[in-house]
Amino acid sequence: MHQQGDCCQSTAGSTERNSFFTGKLLTADDFTDEQSYFRGKLRRHNRLVHGAGVVCGLEVQPAGGADSPWHIAVSPGYALGPYGDEILVCEPVCIDLASYCPPSPRPGRLAGRRRARRVVFVTIEYAEVPCNPAPIPAGAAGSDAGEPTRIRESFVIRCSADCPDSPSSIDTLCERLRRNRFPEGAPCPGDPRLLLARVTLPAAPDTTLRPRDVDNGVRPSLFSLTMIQEQLIQCCCGRARDRKTGRRRRPR
Numbered sequence: 001m002h003q004q005g006d007c008c009q010s011t012a013g014s015t016e017r018n019s020f021f022t023g024k025l026l027t028a029d030d031f032t033d034e035q036s037y038f039r040g041k042l043r044r045h046n047r048l049v050h051g052a053g054v055v056c057g058l059e060v061q062p063a064g065g066a067d068s069p070w071h072i073a074v075s076p077g078y079a080l081g082p083y084g085d086e087i088l089v090c091e092p093v094c095i096d097l098a099s100y101c102p103p104s105p106r107p108g109r110l111a112g113r114r115r116a117r118r119v120v121f122v123t124i125e126y127a128e129v130p131c132n133p134a135p136i137p138a139g140a141a142g143s144d145a146g147e148p149t150r151i152r153e154s155f156v157i158r159c160s161a162d163c164p165d166s167p168s169s170i171d172t173l174c175e176r177l178r179r180n181r182f183p184e185g186a187p188c189p190g191d192p193r194l195l196l197a198r199v200t201l202p203a204a205p206d207t208t209l210r211p212r213d214v215d216n217g218v219r220p221s222l223f224s225l226t227m228i229q230e231q232l233i234q235c236c237c238g239r240a241r242d243r244k245t246g247r248r249r250r251p252r
Contacts, residue, residue: 015040043084052082052194053220060122060197060216062209063094069208070097072122074157074196080222082164082189085126087155095122097209100159101201118201121163121218123193127156157196164193195219 017037018030057077064071073094079087101120130148198215202208223231 045084046080046086047082047084047189050080050222051220052080052084052189053222054079054194054196055222055224058089058124058196058219060199060214062211062214064208066208068096069206070101070201071095072097072197072199072209072214074122074124079124079194081124081126081194082192083126086153087124087126087194088153089124089155093157095157095159097159097199097201098205101161117203118161120159120161120199120201121195122157122159122197122199123164123195124155124157125192125194127154128152129154158193159199163198164195165189165191 015037018034055078057075058079059075059077061073061075062071063073071094073092074089075092076089078089081087097120101118129152130150131152132148132150133146134149135146196216196219198218199209200213200215202213
């Protein structure tokens with residue numbers, strides 16, 4: 001997994017890329033630098049131009065039963081992390097919140113008072129998993145288990161009592177144009193986690209989570225260019241044209 005400083009510029013103030021010529025000796029460092037250059041550009045573009053948030057899917061829903069009352073399911077989806085990394089979830093992921101947040105022991109009944117319900121936050125972050133190890137050539141330094149030949153781009157879903165750092169308030173476009181000033185540069189985020197949902201845990205450990213206990217509305221959202229274009233057409237042109245029939249349809 002990359003570190004926080006990877007989203008910042010180099011100490012020289014500019015980026016460098018490989019320059020190839022006939023007869024140049026290429027080493028593993030050259031190929032690694034080549035990947036790092038283009039991956040860094042993509043992350044920087046995503047972070048500064050698009051921001052961080054959920055593009056589609058990744059909805060958190062209760063998925064428990066009598067034997068697993070605190071289970072939740074995260075649906076497949078796509079998001080951009082705070083550092084600009086793509087986060088892709090291809091299959092539903094089930095998580096037992098009890099393994100992250102063990103139910104507190106039942107306190108004695110207090111007259112006129114209810115047991116407090118805890119609030120936890122479900123987050124996702126980008127992660128890398130080395131895989132497909134290969135033997136190391138004789139005389140080369142490395143692990144006895146071999147060196148990975150692939151790096152799988154994956155993710156980690158967590159549950160904790162602290163909420164990830166939320167982005168600072170952003171001025172509207174009209175306010176920025178009115179002042180004729182744009183921000184000098186977005187600071188590098190300090191938290192790699194992206195918030196997915198806020199879950200209010202039941203007071204009793206054997207009580208099943210309900211849909212109203214899971215709030216997906218707290219997540220940051222990113223809208224695709226297609227969605228923004230459709231919205232502009234509906235708002236500015238009054239009616240959008242149906243792609244299948246060619247007829248105009250009323251905006252929702």
